[in-house]
Amino acid sequence: xxxEYRTAREIAGPLMMVENVEGVKYNELVExxxxxxxxxxxxxxxxxxxxxxxxxxxxxxxxxINDCKIRFLGKSIQLGVSIxxxxxxxxxxxxxxxxxxxxxxxxxxxxxxxxxxxxxxDYPSEFIQTGISAxxxxxxxVRGQKLPIFSGSxxxxxxxxxxxxxxxxxxxxxxxFAVVFAAMGITFxxxxxxxxxxxxxxxxxxxxLFINLANDPAIERISTPRMALTCAExxxxxxxxxxxxxxxxxxxxxxxxxxxxxxxxxxxxxxGYPGYLYTDLSTIYERAGRLRGKEGSITQIPILTMPEDDxxxxxxxxxxxxxxxxxxxxxxxxxxxxxxPIDVLPSLSRLKDxxxxxxxxxxxxxxxxxxxxxxxxxGKQAKELAVILGEAALSDTDxxxxxxxxxxxxxxxxxxxxxxxxxxxxxxxGWELLTILPKAELKRIRDEYIEKYLPEKGxx
Numbered sequence: 001x002x003x004e005y006r007t008a009r010e011i012a013g014p015l016m017m018v019e020n021v022e023g024v025k026y027n028e029l030v031e032x033x034x035x036x037x038x039x040x041x042x043x044x045x046x047x048x049x050x051x052x053x054x055x056x057x058x059x060x061x062x063x064x065i066n067d068c069k070i071r072f073l074g075k076s077i078q079l080g081v082s083i084x085x086x087x088x089x090x091x092x093x094x095x096x097x098x099x100x101x102x103x104x105x106x107x108x109x110x111x112x113x114x115x116x117x118x119x120x121x122d123y124p125s126e127f128i129q130t131g132i133s134a135x136x137x138x139x140x141x142v143r144g145q146k147l148p149i150f151s152g153s154x155x156x157x158x159x160x161x162x163x164x165x166x167x168x169x170x171x172x173x174x175x176x177f178a179v180v181f182a183a184m185g186i187t188f189x190x191x192x193x194x195x196x197x198x199x200x201x202x203x204x205x206x207x208x209l210f211i212n213l214a215n216d217p218a219i220e221r222i223s224t225p226r227m228a229l230t231c232a233e234x235x236x237x238x239x240x241x242x243x244x245x246x247x248x249x250x251x252x253x254x255x256x257x258x259x260x261x262x263x264x265x266x267x268x269x270x271x272g273y274p275g276y277l278y279t280d281l282s283t284i285y286e287r288a289g290r291l292r293g294k295e296g297s298i299t300q301i302p303i304l305t306m307p308e309d310d311x312x313x314x315x316x317x318x319x320x321x322x323x324x325x326x327x328x329x330x331x332x333x334x335x336x337x338x339x340x341p342i343d344v345l346p347s348l349s350r351l352k353d354x355x356x357x358x359x360x361x362x363x364x365x366x367x368x369x370x371x372x373x374x375x376x377x378x379g380k381q382a383k384e385l386a387v388i389l390g391e392a393a394l395s396d397t398d399x400x401x402x403x404x405x406x407x408x409x410x411x412x413x414x415x416x417x418x419x420x421x422x423x424x425x426x427x428x429x430g431w432e433l434l435t436i437l438p439k440a441e442l443k444r445i446r447d448e449y450i451e452k453y454l455p456e457k458g459x460x
Contacts, residue, residue, distance in 0.1 A: 002073065008065040013263035014219050016042065016054045016063070018070050024052045027076045027112070032056065035067040041093075043077060045264070055260060057093065059217045076112065079227050080105025081234040085208045086178060089195060092212030092224035111226040113233060113287055122290040124324075127355040128244070128299060131167035131420035132160075134342040134413045135349075137430055138369055139327055142355035143170055143242060144290035146300040146323040148250075150316050152309040155329045158190055159417050160340045161246050161303055166203045167420045168244050175295060176241045179207040182228035184221045185214050185252025208235075214252075221256035229287045229298070236296030243298050245288070250281075250304035254315045270314045278318045285322045325349040338414040345377060361423050364453050367445040368430045372408070374444055375437060379405025397438065404436045431455060 003022070010017040016032070030042040032054075040063075046053040054070070056063075079094045082103050089098040096102060124144030130136055141147050151157035165179045183194060191211050198204040208231050212224040225247050232243040247253075254273060261274035269275035288300035302323070306316050309331060320326055330343035356365040379401040386394055386402060394402065412429055415421060421429075431453050434442060442450060 002071050005070040005072075006068070008068055008070060011060045011063055011065055014056050014059055014217070014260060015045070015263045016056060016060065016065075016070075018052045018054055020050050021047075021052045021072065022050070024072050025074075029073040029075055029077055030054050031071040031073060032063070033069040033071070034063060044072070045260075053264070055219055057217055057219050057223070059219070076110050077223060078108040079111050079230045080108050081231055082106045083235075083239055085231055086235075087205050087207070089209040089211060090227070092184070092210060092216055092220035092227065094210070094227045097211065107234065107238075109230050109234060111223060111230045112283070113226075113230060116286075116289070116291065120291050122292045123354065124290060124297075124299075124351050125354045125360075126173075127171060127360045127423070128242075129167075129169050129171055129423055130164050131422075132163065132340060132342075133415060133421055133426040133429065134340065134344050134347075135164075135327060136361075136421070136423050137365075137412070137426040138344050138372065139325065139342075139347045139349040140352035140355050140361075141168075141299065141301075141349065142351045143299055144288065144297045145325075145349070145351050145355075146285050146288040146302070147325050147327060147349055148302045148304065148316075148319050148323050149327045149329065150311060150319075151303060151305050151329045152331055153305050153307075155305075155331065155334055155341065156339065157248065157303050157305070157329060158193060160329070161248055161301070162194060162197045162203075163340070163417055164301060165198070165207065165244070165246055166201050170242050171423070173242075176239075177206060178232075178235050178241045178243045179203065180210075180228050180232040180235070180243055180245045181207055182210040182212075182225050182245070182247050184212045184224045184247070184249060185216075185218075185256070186211070186249065187214050218256040218259050221253050222260070225253060225284050229284065232298050233287065236298045237291060237294050238296075240295035242296060245298055245300045246303065247284070247300070248303040250302050250319065251307065251315055254281075273314050277314060278321070281318055282322050285319070324351050333409065333413070336409070338409055339416055340413075342413055344373070344413065345380070362427055364431075364445070364449040365423075365427060367449055368427060368434070368453075371434060371442055371444040372412075372430050375401060375404050375434070375441075376408050379403075379408070397441065400437055400441075404433060407436060408433055427453075 007019045009019050028044040032040045040058045042054040042056040045055045091097045124142040126143040128141045210228045232245045235241045236243045288298045290297040325348040327347045328343045330341050333341035382398040382402040
């Protein structure tokens with residue numbers, strides 16, 4: 001039997017202290033009934049003897065501690081999951097917000113997920129085609145990987161996210177592909193952009209959207225990515241689908257964590273964020289991957305805006321530790337009109353070697369990728385030198401490398417919002433650009449591939 005308590009003693013921000021409680025557990029779901037009959041939800045954060053600290057999801061505005069009734073429900077937060085969630089839009093708490101019917105759940109799952117035995121994990125090794133050359137060709141996304149996008153405020157990460165959600169596919173398999181999209185603390189305008197873009201392009205049919213707006217309670221932000229990942233786990237491991245999870249914006253999520261931490265009067269860690277930020281982020285990121293014996297998989301793309309474009313900030317720093325690489329957006333490229341403005345040199349995908357090559361993409365992929373990286377780095381160097389010493393100081397070869405760097409940004413990195421390039425097109429475009437350089441400079445590609453793939457006009 002559920003007991004009802006009237007022993008709320010203190011309210012501080014989104015937290016409430018309840019005294020004289022019995023048999024209450026950590027993470028337990030709480031119902032608070034106000035004097036007007038309104039029901040608010042919360043979760044147990046901490047238990048100390050007979051006192052429980054409750055985190056309120058809807059905030060504490062208008063709550064009177066003298067006349068509210070508190071019920072501990074004896075279960076943690078659960079999400080009712082079903083295959084019918086595809087094509088639907090939910091809020092951060094998993095309630096439908098597209099005026100459609102309620103979901104009749106096949107199962108109710110705990111939003112914190114089940115622990116995965118590390119030995120049950122399978123290594124990510126299959127290529128996912130995003131249709132974006134800078135990712136497919138140079139920082140390849142592999143099925144089961146977690147590859148974050150480090151952006152800055154005002155950069156077009158929302159456009160990049162929708163483009164990936166629209167275009168992503170696993171090549172060479174018949175398996176079903178789904179996108180779970182979770183947005184935290186975004187503006188109404190952004191939410192409208194995501195929903196209308198998904199509907200316009202028909203991508204919504206294979207997507208599930210969880211949207212938490214900036215004016216929604218900050219606490220809801222903490223549950224939004226977990227709701228999304230619970231839905232993704234159900235689709236991946238019970239329905240055998242390949243699921244791509246896009247989480248935007250992790251910075252807003254971490255700010256919500258900081259808010260709760262401050263309300264709990266905890267001693268802050270780096271730059272005011274809680275000391276357990278690393279642990280908390282890992283409970284989200286580590287829910288990606290493949291499991292042995294299961295057809296489905298979860299691939300994660302968390303997006304975060306780096307405060308002041310600083311990649312040493314705790315959020316990108318800890319994210320980079322946990323995840324397998326990063327795709328970094330550049331403000332300089334954006335100013336030059338490159339779309340998407342991906343800065344390929346500091347970007348990295350740690351698992352790309354396993355996802356490319358013969359039978360996955362094409363045999364020449366690794367060699368051309370190395371050559372493009374090397375040539376672009378040298379080209380940028382040559383351009384910097386030209387700024388200091390003038391064009392005349394460059395050798396003829398350096399001038400060609402500088403020309404290559406310009407063409408590479410213009411044609412390879414930049415491709416517009418609606419262009420979906422196959423991996424073949426991306427690789428062929430790479431070869432086409434390499435014809436700018438003398439054949440003798442292609443030192444990172446095997447001779448047989450040069451013979452086979454290099455277009456004619458590049459021959460001297």
